[in-house]
Amino acid sequence: MITTITLNTAIDQVYEVESLDVGGTNRVSAITQEAGGKGMNVAKVLQYLGAEVNVGGFAGGTNGKKIRQLLKKRAIPSELISVSGESRICLTVLDSLNSKVTELLESGPEISVEEWQSMLEWVKQKSKIVKWFALSGSLPKGLPTTAYAELIQIIHANGAKAVLDSSGDALRNGIEAKPFAIKPNEHEIAAILGKTAITETELLEAGGRFVSEGIDHVCLTLGEEGAIFVNQYGYFKANAPSIDVINTVGSGDAFVGGLLYGLAQNEEISTAYKRAIACGSVNAMYRAIGFIDLGQVEVLMEQITIEKIKDR
Ligand SMILES: Nc1ncnc2c1ncn2[C@@H]1O[C@H](COP(=O)(O)OP(=O)(O)OP(=O)(O)O)[C@@H](O)[C@H]1O
Numbered sequence: 001m002i003t004t005i006t007l008n009t010a011i012d013q014v015y016e017v018e019s020l021d022v023g024g025t026n027r028v029s030a031i032t033q034e035a036g037g038k039g040m041n042v043a044k045v046l047q048y049l050g051a052e053v054n055v056g057g058f059a060g061g062t063n064g065k066k067i068r069q070l071l072k073k074r075a076i077p078s079e080l081i082s083v084s085g086e087s088r089i090c091l092t093v094l095d096s097l098n099s100k101v102t103e104l105l106e107s108g109p110e111i112s113v114e115e116w117q118s119m120l121e122w123v124k125q126k127s128k129i130v131k132w133f134a135l136s137g138s139l140p141k142g143l144p145t146t147a148y149a150e151l152i153q154i155i156h157a158n159g160a161k162a163v164l165d166s167s168g169d170a171l172r173n174g175i176e177a178k179p180f181a182i183k184p185n186e187h188e189i190a191a192i193l194g195k196t197a198i199t200e201t202e203l204l205e206a207g208g209r210f211v212s213e214g215i216d217h218v219c220l221t222l223g224e225e226g227a228i229f230v231n232q233y234g235y236f237k238a239n240a241p242s243i244d245v246i247n248t249v250g251s252g253d254a255f256v257g258g259l260l261y262g263l264a265q266n267e268e269i270s271t272a273y274k275r276a277i278a279c280g281s282v283n284a285m286y287r288a289i290g291f292i293d294l295g296q297v298e299v300l301m302e303q304i305t306i307e308k309i310k311d312r
């Protein structure tokens, strides 16, 4: 069993328009609606891969009710904690003519101290029986920036492992709790290092430092450029396959899904890395967020090469 936790769940709505006219009237040609927030996408991908998965997080109001319904429709078991605030809607607008993706993300509900305590207690109980966790996404208002660090400490205390995918202070503090794996993109790493841009050398240095500090797998995603991996055996670089891109939103989550699947199955690590990249790329080939086609994943895995840059 793998549990994904999304503290800021969402209804992910995707609108496709022919050519987005900012400030004008736009007619929507296609709509998809899904339970969203990063951990939900990780769970969808894990389910496609055939893993046993369940989801935790906060959900409130009519949007929270809808999120539960959407999960039920997909037969993804959910143990969301009810909150008094309203869960958010995240809107992605796909401009098909200009191949542009625009995201409009609500900030989500404010979480009370009591609601956060319920989450800590839930994770305490859950990590006694579940070995693998994905902790994904932004923190809703009301939570301390140490929220992921607190969850990781509880998960570790029970001998379970966590993969963290967040940004800003939540990522910086989460890294200090030494999760089993992290998956920042290059911009997220640059931001926590106080930079606006980052070179490959700086990325490698940061990855090496995180591994020295106790993180087993540092996975730095580079969009169409693939990913850099740092682990106890060295520094590696992998290409992303060449694809026809429709919507890259959720590719990072699909990557985490593929990685977690491989780690939980105790796969050869290079296979798990290739699966992660392939899942991210396949997600980008479809309009829906967190959709993968298993056959496509297998095909793309064959097109990925992992090259060792240097030893550690
Ligand atoms: N244009 C692309 N072509 C091929 N593969 C892609 C492309 N964009 C993303 N991917 C795949 O998805 C993986 C994750 O992408 P990316 O680095 O954009 O993650 P991210 O920024 O966390 O994404 P998001 O936050 O939108 O979920 C990449 O490592 C790559 O395998």
Ligand SMILES: O=P(O)(O)OC[C@@]1(O)O[C@H](CO)[C@@H](O)[C@@H]1O
Residues within 6 Å of the ligand: 008, 010, 012, 036, 037, 038, 041, 090, 091, 103, 105, 136, 137, 138, 139, 249, 250, 251, 252, 253, 289
């Ligand atoms: O505000 P967060 O949690 O950082 O990101 C939210 C979000 O953009 O991330 C997913 C794509 O990765 C979408 O499902 C969702 O809308």
